[in-house]
Amino acid sequence: MRAIALIDGEHYPPVVRFALEGLAEEYEVVAAVFIGGTEKVDLEKGMGPYGVPVVVADSADVALREAIERYQPQVAVDLSDEPVVTSADRFRLAGTAIALGVEYRGADFSFRAPAAPHVTTTPTLGLIGTGKRVGKTAISGYVARELTAAGRDICVLAMGRGGPATPEVIHGERVKLTTADLLQLARQGIHASSDNYEDAVMSRVTTVGCRRCGGGMAGETFFSNVREGAALADTLGKELVVLEGSGAAIPPVHADANILVVGARGGATYVRDYFGPYRMGLADLAIIATAEEAVVSAYDIVSIRKAVADIAPGLRCIATTFRPNPIEPIEGARVFFATTAPPEVLPLLTQYLEEVHGCRVVGASPHLSDRNKLREDMRAAHGGYDLLLTELKAAAIDVVATLGEESGIPTVLCDNVPVAVDKDVDLAAAVLETAEAAIARGRARTEQEYTR
Numbered sequence: 001m002r003a004i005a006l007i008d009g010e011h012y013p014p015v016v017r018f019a020l021e022g023l024a025e026e027y028e029v030v031a032a033v034f035i036g037g038t039e040k041v042d043l044e045k046g047m048g049p050y051g052v053p054v055v056v057a058d059s060a061d062v063a064l065r066e067a068i069e070r071y072q073p074q075v076a077v078d079l080s081d082e083p084v085v086t087s088a089d090r091f092r093l094a095g096t097a098i099a100l101g102v103e104y105r106g107a108d109f110s111f112r113a114p115a116a117p118h119v120t121t122t123p124t125l126g127l128i129g130t131g132k133r134v135g136k137t138a139i140s141g142y143v144a145r146e147l148t149a150a151g152r153d154i155c156v157l158a159m160g161r162g163g164p165a166t167p168e169v170i171h172g173e174r175v176k177l178t179t180a181d182l183l184q185l186a187r188q189g190i191h192a193s194s195d196n197y198e199d200a201v202m203s204r205v206t207t208v209g210c211r212r213c214g215g216g217m218a219g220e221t222f223f224s225n226v227r228e229g230a231a232l233a234d235t236l237g238k239e240l241v242v243l244e245g246s247g248a249a250i251p252p253v254h255a256d257a258n259i260l261v262v263g264a265r266g267g268a269t270y271v272r273d274y275f276g277p278y279r280m281g282l283a284d285l286a287i288i289a290t291a292e293e294a295v296v297s298a299y300d301i302v303s304i305r306k307a308v309a310d311i312a313p314g315l316r317c318i319a320t321t322f323r324p325n326p327i328e329p330i331e332g333a334r335v336f337f338a339t340t341a342p343p344e345v346l347p348l349l350t351q352y353l354e355e356v357h358g359c360r361v362v363g364a365s366p367h368l369s370d371r372n373k374l375r376e377d378m379r380a381a382h383g384g385y386d387l388l389l390t391e392l393k394a395a396a397i398d399v400v401a402t403l404g405e406e407s408g409i410p411t412v413l414c415d416n417v418p419v420a421v422d423k424d425v426d427l428a429a430a431v432l433e434t435a436e437a438a439i440a441r442g443r444a445r446t447e448q449e450y451t452r
Contacts, residue, residue: 002073003027005052006064006093008084009037013049019079020052030071035060035093037084060089061096068100078106088273095278098218114220117254118227120234121449123442124241125435126255128219130270130279132247133340133369134263135289137195137393138322138416140244143259144203146428147240147435148173155206156199157233158244159226159251162191163211167229169236170207172200179411182397192397195244201392202327202415208233212246218275219250226251240439250282256445257284257438259431262308264291264319265342267300271307280312285434291319291421294344301421318425322416323352326389330412331358333387336378337414338368338400340393353389369394378403389414 005023007016016032023029031053047054055070057063064076076097078090085093094104098113105111127143129136140156147154170177177200182192196209210229214222230253233241243251260283262271270276280286286308291301301319308317322341330353341349343366350361363381367373374395388411390400401411420427 001027001075002071003029003075003077004067004071004073005029005032006035006060006076006078006080007032007050007054008035008080009041009043010039010081010084011037011079012040016079017049017051020050023077023079027075027077030073031055031067033060033063033067033076035063035080035084037080060085060093064093064096065100068097068102073102075103075105078104091274092277095218095275095281099278099281111218114218114250115252117252118230119254120230120241121446122234122238122241123439124243124253124255125438126243126245126251126258126282127261128245128250128258128279128282129261129263130248130266130276131263134261134266135322135416135418136245136261137198139259139261139287139289139418140195140242141199141203141415142418143242143431143435144199144205146431148203148205150432152239152435154240154242155208155233155236155238156196156203156242156244157208157210157226157229157251157253158195158199159210159212159221159224159229159246159249160195161212161246162194163196163209164190164194165211165225167225167232168196168209169232170196170200170209172204172207176204177201179397179401179413182392183401183405186397186402193393193395195246198392199244201413206236206238212249215247215249218278219245219248221249221252224252226253240435240442255282255438256441257434258282259285259287259434262286262288262304264288264296264301264304267296268303268307271304271311277311280308280315283312283315284437285430286312286315286317287418288317288319289418290321290342290345292321292345292348294348295342316430318427318430319421320418320427321421323419324349325415325417326353326357326412327415328412330387330389333359334362334385335359335387335389336363336365336381336385337361338365338374338388338390338396339414340368340391341366359387368396368400371395371399374399375403382407385409387412391416
């Protein structure tokens with residue numbers, strides 16, 4: 001394997017050369033990247049003592065990128081140490097390397113580049129996130145609806161922790177799934193609240209459901225059937241496939257453009273630290289989700305925006321929050337509302353439901369993803385409500401709708417609609433622009449393949 005080594009001036013040059021010679025027993029060492037430090041090196045005398053070509057630049061990140069592009073290694077080996085590189089620096093450098101398909105190794109750690117993604121002939125738009133419960137599926141549904149309204153023929157490829165064993169197509173534009181349908185699926189042992197069902201129900205588009213288990217720090221999945229799902233989606237003759245990630249996991253499918261959803265509650269650390277910069281490097285549009293004053297301060301949002309601007313200058317970043325939208329009328333009903341939203345925002349959501357949708361919320365629970373607490377909340381409010389309202393997530397079907405059926409109380413499903421916090425920002429236009437970029441790049445990519 002071809003290797004480059006990251007070296008510093010805090011190590012005495014003969015010692016570095018000793019290490020490079022040892023490294024050469026395992027790799028073909030084609031170059032070194034000087035990433036800083038002056039204590040034990042005389043920069044005026046040049047880099048000759050190291051015995052290999054040395055790349056020097058204004059920053060370690062730039063030098064590493066230049067070395068990878070110039071020498072095309074398979075691995076970058078970090079022979080540096082504190083104080084030249086901190087752990088945060090190493091995550092950033094590793095992100096640079098793996099984004100270029102190069103493994104990043106150190107004395108007691110290794111980050112390998114994600115496996116080569118499956119490439120479709122259909123253009124693709126990725127919808128990825130910094131973590132779980134950041135509103136990715138809600139934004140995916142919004143994207144699907146906006147694209148459909150704009151006349152685009154799309155499908156959503158959703159991978160989830162509860163997806164089907166074999167990739168499954170749901171023609172949501174043809175078949176209107178009801179709560180009763182989802183209850184029947186749940187009785188068959190199917191996770192009827194999985195993302196592919198939510199997309200099909202809320203957005204009425206074709207979905208391809210897949211499953212995955214395990215996720216690495218850079219977003220790779222341990223096991224999934226997403227490649228098979230992508231191959232299936234590719235046969236549907238759509239203009240665009242929306243690739244919906246799962247938690248922080250990224251679908252192992254080539255994306256022609258990406259929308260990155262940043263959870264506001266995670267703060268700037270999810271952008272700035274670990275593999276946040278790596279994800280930012282994949283993005284064509286960043287959406288900050290749940291940017292709600294009840295959850296985070298205005299200072300927190302400014303900090304996230306600054307982190308985005310520092311890492312990806314020029315990248316468009318839009319702060320949003322969510323508002324509930326029942327898919328059936330609930331006017332006049334006494335409602336129990338179940339959600340995965342943070343507890344701090346629950347009063348805002350219930351007030352919105354009452355003011356906009358004309359119901360009376362007599363009970364609510366933010367514990368849709370905690371079945372025991374959810375049941376406790378429902379029991380505490382039992383007898384006071386005549387309608388259950390729930391997001392289609394987590395325990396929506398196997399707990400909320402099931403208890404509703406047993407009690408003879410109907411269950412209405414509820415969507416979450418993203419709303420831009422800044423009133424002068426056109427979220428729909430930004431989404432459509434990113435999708436159009438994905439379609440244009442995808443078509444150019446396939447045309448290039450055909451001409452080879």
